Amino acid sequence: MTREGLFDILRPIIIAKTGVPECILADPNAPAPSGEYASIEPFSNIVEIGTGGQTQKEIDAVGSNPNFKDIEVTVKSSQEVQVSINFYRGNARDYAVKVNQIDKFPSVHETMLVNGLGWMRAGAINNLTTLNQGNYEPRAQVDVFLRRMERATETVQSIYVVSGQAQDQYGNVLGEFEIDAGTATTQDLQRSVQGYANSTK
Numbered sequence: 001m002t003r004e005g006l007f008d009i010l011r012p013i014i015i016a017k018t019g020v021p022e023c024i025l026a027d028p029n030a031p032a033p034s035g036e037y038a039s040i041e042p043f044s045n046i047v048e049i050g051t052g053g054q055t056q057k058e059i060d061a062v063g064s065n066p067n068f069k070d071i072e073v074t075v076k077s078s079q080e081v082q083v084s085i086n087f088y089r090g091n092a093r094d095y096a097v098k099v100n101q102i103d104k105f106p107s108v109h110e111t112m113l114v115n116g117l118g119w120m121r122a123g124a125i126n127n128l129t130t131l132n133q134g135n136y137e138p139r140a141q142v143d144v145f146l147r148r149m150e151r152a153t154e155t156v157q158s159i160y161v162v163s164g165q166a167q168d169q170y171g172n173v174l175g176e177f178e179i180d181a182g183t184a185t186t187q188d189l190q191r192s193v194q195g196y197a198n199s200t201k
Contacts, residue, residue: 052077
């Protein structure tokens with residue numbers, strides 16, 4: 001899940017459950033909205049929980065060769081994602097306080113479940129009110145901690161053909177071999193070497 005994808009899931013929840021009129025993705029490199037608003041940084045911090053796990057399964061080989069099977073390896077790990085939510089102007093602190101109640105709504109749990117997420121907890125409400133152009137501008141911040149399962153997959157290809165060559169100290173080719181794992185045919189290097197040895201006697 002991308003940063004923008006997680007934001008798209010959280011934005012309607014924050015607007016609906018806190019009442020803040022607008023919510024944007026943090027650090028948009030654009031002018032701030034007018035009036036009260038919230039910003040969300042979906043990936044403020046990500047920590048892996050536990051050691052994860054690995055599964056393997058056979059899949060059709062690259063090129064759909066029926067004589068071979070490749071291995072698909074999937075690695076899974078549980079992660080705790082820290083989401084930072086800031087509220088600006090007006091009733092910023094009141095909006096932030098409502099975040100502590102969001103995890104108690106069944107509709108929120110349903111949305112999280114559908115998207116493979118779990119709402120674990122909300123952190124402390126931080127009052128970040130500052131002086132701005134001679135006036136105090138209300139601002140509050142709260143962290144939300146989510147749990148998700150992250151997956152990564154790679155394909156390990158089978159060895160289809162093995163080939164080799166033997167040379168003497170002068171660089172003369174003594175013999176070659178090639179093993180085709182699909183047809184089990186082999187050109188015997190030892191026989192070629194023996195034949196070369198007999199011919200030099």
